[in-house]
Amino acid sequence: MIEFHSVRKQFPDGTLAVEDFSLVLPSRKTTVFVGSSGSGKTTLLRMINRMVDPSSGVIEIDGADTSSLEPVALRRRIGYVMQNSGLLPHFKVIDNVATVPVLSGLPKKQAREQALALLDTVGLDRALADRYPSQLSGGQQQRVGVARGLAANPNILLMDEPFGAVDPIVRAELQVELIRLQRELDKTVVFVTHDIDEAFLLGDQVVILETGGRIAQVGSPTEILSAPANEFVASFIGADKGKRALSIRKTPTGDVLVDSEGRAAGVLVKSSEAP
Amino acid sequence: MNLFLDGIAWLFDPAHYGGANGIDTRVGEHLAISGLVLLIAAVIAIPLGFVIGHTGKGRFLVIALSGGVRALPTLGFIAVLALGIGIGLEAPLIALVVLAIPSILAGAYSGFEAVDRRTIDAARSVGMTEWQVVTKVELPLGLPLLIGGLRSAALQVIATATLADYVGGGGLGHFIFLGQQTQDYPQMLAGSILVVVLALLSEAVFSIVQRLVVPAGVTAGRPKDARVRSSRPRVATGS
Numbered sequence: 316m317i318e319f320h321s322v323r324k325q326f327p328d329g330t331l332a333v334e335d336f337s338l339v340l341p342s343r344k345t346t347v348f349v350g351s352s353g354s355g356k357t358t359l360l361r362m363i364n365r366m367v368d369p370s371s372g373v374i375e376i377d378g379a380d381t382s383s384l385e386p387v388a389l390r391r392r393i394g395y396v397m398q399n400s401g402l403l404p405h406f407k408v409i410d411n412v413a414t415v416p417v418l419s420g421l422p423k424k425q426a427r428e429q430a431l432a433l434l435d436t437v438g439l440d441r442a443l444a445d446r447y448p449s450q451l452s453g454g455q456q457q458r459v460g461v462a463r464g465l466a467a468n469p470n471i472l473l474m475d476e477p478f479g480a481v482d483p484i485v486r487a488e489l490q491v492e493l494i495r496l497q498r499e500l501d502k503t504v505v506f507v508t509h510d511i512d513e514a515f516l517l518g519d520q521v522v523i524l525e526t527g528g529r530i531a532q533v534g535s536p537t538e539i540l541s542a543p544a545n546e547f548v549a550s551f552i553g554a555d556k557g558k559r560a561l562s563i564r565k566t567p568t569g570d571v572l573v574d575s576e577g578r579a580a581g582v583l584v585k586s587s588e589a590p
Numbered sequence: 591m592n593l594f595l596d597g598i599a600w601l602f603d604p605a606h607y608g609g610a611n612g613i614d615t616r617v618g619e620h621l622a623i624s625g626l627v628l629l630i631a632a633v634i635a636i637p638l639g640f641v642i643g644h645t646g647k648g649r650f651l652v653i654a655l656s657g658g659v660r661a662l663p664t665l666g667f668i669a670v671l672a673l674g675i676g677i678g679l680e681a682p683l684i685a686l687v688v689l690a691i692p693s694i695l696a697g698a699y700s701g702f703e704a705v706d707r708r709t710i711d712a713a714r715s716v717g718m719t720e721w722q723v724v725t726k727v728e729l730p731l732g733l734p735l736l737i738g739g740l741r742s743a744a745l746q747v748i749a750t751a752t753l754a755d756y757v758g759g760g761g762l763g764h765f766i767f768l769g770q771q772t773q774d775y776p777q778m779l780a781g782s783i784l785v786v787v788l789a790l791l792s793e794a795v796f797s798i799v800q801r802l803v804v805p806a807g808v809t810a811g812r813p814k815d816a817r818v819r820s821s822r823p824r825v826a827t828g829s
Contacts, residue, residue, distance in 0.1 A: 366715055391717030401712025405730050405805030415716050447807030463716065 316342045317363060317471065317503065322372035324358055324528075332358040333528030336372070341520065342470075345497060345504040349514040350524030356507045359528060360473050363505060364393045376471070391415055394464030394472040394502070398479045400456040402448040408434075408459050409444040415467040426466075433462040436499075438492060454485035461493070465500070474506045478513070490516055511552050515540070523548055597779030606780075611764065617784060620761040623754055624747045624788075627683060631690035631743060636736065639695045643702020643732070644724060652699050656692035664689055664750050672757040682754035689750055690743040697739015701732025733803045741796035748789045752781070762788075 317340040324333040332355040340346040348356035361367040362374055365386040374381045381389060402411045410417075412430035417423060434441055437458045448456055457477055464472055478486040490513060497504060497517075508514055514521050515536040523531040523539065525547060532544040540559070543549040553559045561572040561580055574580045600606065606613050642648045664685050671681035705728050713727045714720075755763030762784050769778025 361715075364715065366711075387717050387719050389717075390715060395712075395715040397708075397712060397715065399708060401708055401715070403709060403713065403727060403807075404706075405807040407807070414718075418717055418722065449807060 316340065316375075316377055317505070318373075318375040319359070319362075320373040320375070322359075322362065322369045322374060324355070324362065324367060325370045331527055333362075333369075336528045336530070338522065338530065338533065340503065340505060342377075342503050343501045344519040345506060345517055346520045346522060347506045347508060347514040347518035348522050348524060349508055349511055349518075351509055353526055354524035355526075355528030356509075356524050357475055359524075360475055360505055360507045363471070363473060364390045364395060366390070391419055391467055392469050392471075394467065394469040396457075396460045396464040396472065396474045396477045398476045400448065400460035402456060402459055402463070404448055406447075407444065408439075408446050408448065408451070411448065411459055412462045412466055414463060419467065430462070430466060433465055434459075436465065436496070437462045452485075453481045454489060457481055457485075457489055458492075461496070465496075470503055472502045472504045474504060476508055477506075479508070479510075486513075493517060515552075523551060593775055593779060596776035597783060600776040600780040601783065613765075613780075613784065616760070616762050616764055617788070620748070620751055620763075620785075620788065623679070623683070623686070623751050623759065623761050624744065624792075627686040627690055627747050627751070628694075628740065628744055630683070631687045631694055631747075632740065634687070635691045635694035635739075636698045639698025639736075639739075640702060640724065640728070642695075643699045644720075644728060646703075649699075652692075652695055656696050659688060659692050662688070665753050665756065668753055668757055677758045679754065679759045681757050682751070682759040686747050686751060686754070690747050693743035693746065694736075694739045697736045697742075698732075701735030701739070702728050703732075704735055705731045730805050731808070733805075734800055737796060737800045737803055741793065741800060744792045744796060745789055748792055749785060752785055 319336050319338045319340075322333060322336045325331050336355075336359060348354075348359055350356050358367055362369050363376070363381070365381055365384070368382070376384075402408075403414070406414070409427055409430050412433055413421075413423070413426035416426040416429060421429075431441055431444060434444060439455060439458050439462065443451065443455065443459075448459065451459065460477065464474070478489050481489065494517065504517075506514075506517055518536060520533065521536055521539055522533050525531045531551070532539055532548045539548065539552060540554065543552060543554050549555055556575045558574050558580055560575045563570050563583065564573045570583060571579045572581045572583060601613065609615065639652070642652060667688070668682050668685045671684055672678075675681055709731070710723060710727060713723050718726065751761050752763035752766055754761045755767055762781050765781030765784070766778050769775060769781060
């Protein structure tokens with residue numbers, strides 16, 4: 316469990332990234348921070364593993380104040396996956412995945428064996444183990460990034476727009492993959508994105524942020540969609556237009572759902588047939 | 591052309607080998623002086639360049655140093671130093687170290703600076719200590735540019751080390767100064783040729799080393815892998 320208590324972050328250059336943020340992130344669930352640029356979502360994420368230290372307030376992981384923990388040790392037990400994979404260009408895939416266990420003192424051979432198994436977990440061919448990151452596609456690099464994040468078998472996985480730089484088809488693939496992984500591994504995932512669709516797809520708890528890390532609304536995707544807290548949330552999630560604002564249109568051959576433009580978007584089925 | 595041939599002939603005259611003023615001895619001295627100078631300059635400049643590159647602080651120092659010191663006339667500097675500390679190797683050593691530092695400093699610093707900020711941030715995020723970030727990421731990725739700095743420093747030092755003998759420091763300058771004083775132009779020319787050959791050799795060696803130290807992953811897969819951004823934002827603000 317990760318808890319934010321009245322966390323505030325002002326950078327030395329005066330930028331107020333987070334004003335006053337309090338929230339509990341439940342264990343073994345995916346919490347998604349979603350907001351536009353300047354909403355402080357990345358700063359919030361980076362405060363969890365002390366890449367950024369709060370100006371005031373307390374962040375607790377399982378009851379322990381993170382400011383009392385040594386940053387390097389803390390980071391090694393928290394998985395971190397970032398945009399553009401953040402792989403070390405001069406390390407082979409296998410060594411990138413094994414980075415953290417090797418840093419923590421695991422013998423190289425053992426770390427590499429574990430890393431090979433992790434390649435399977437994230438759906439990568441073991442034949443890629445001896446390649447360098449620059450020889451992989453963007454989607455493959457992200458998978459390696461996820462494997463590295465999982466290498467130390469952390470309870471917490473931080474993901475900073477991990478699928479932001481890959482094309483939509485690969486992104487959809489990776490999102491499905493992440494849902495599968497989360498079902499298998501049961502980690503506490505903190506995910507940052509500016510894509511509301513991604514947030515609703517992946518999040519158990521979705522946190523919609525306004526400028527300065529102000530919480531516009533917290534809830535499950537269902538709660539947010541069914542009852543947007545205010546106009547900001549409604550317009551951010553696009554509840555009033557496009558494919559989120561569906562209405563039933565009766566036609567001679569049966570009922571269809573149409574979007575705000577009047578285009579057919581789907582049909583209503585009984586909930587027992589829908590997963 | 592005759593003079594040039596005479597110079598070459600002078601080089602191959604067996605009488606000019608062996609003894610304190612033999613070509614072999616002087617070449618050895620010249621290399622020893624240059625090597626020592628590079629070593630001292632590297633010990634001073636590399637850690638300093640790394641600190642500047644790693645922290646991003648003190649960049650102005652590099653710029654001021656490389657501009658200012660390059661304008662310093664080395665011969666004059668040697669003469670002034672020699673007046674202070676006397677004839678011998680010390681004065682030219684100091685002057686040459688001062689000459690070599692800016693190039694090495696710039697190489698070390700720019701090597702660090704050229705490493706993608708995001709790579710460094712990632713390394714820190716997964717739990718590398720500052721020291722591990724330096725040794726496992728910044729150093730290997732910045733090494734080609736550091737070697738480049740050493741390469742240009744070596745070239746300057748080898749060419750300028752001829753001045754060492756002006757105050758009795760030894761090296762290939764002996765042939766040039768002696769040739770000039772005795773109007774033995776073939777000898778003077780032979781000395782110059784030797785310096786040129788040493789300089790070219792050093793270029794060749796360093797260019798090979800520079801190729802060898804490029805980390806495998808950086809060249810693998812993409813032949814024209816351009817180094818991405820070198821900007822160093824101080825803090826990542828929330829986005």
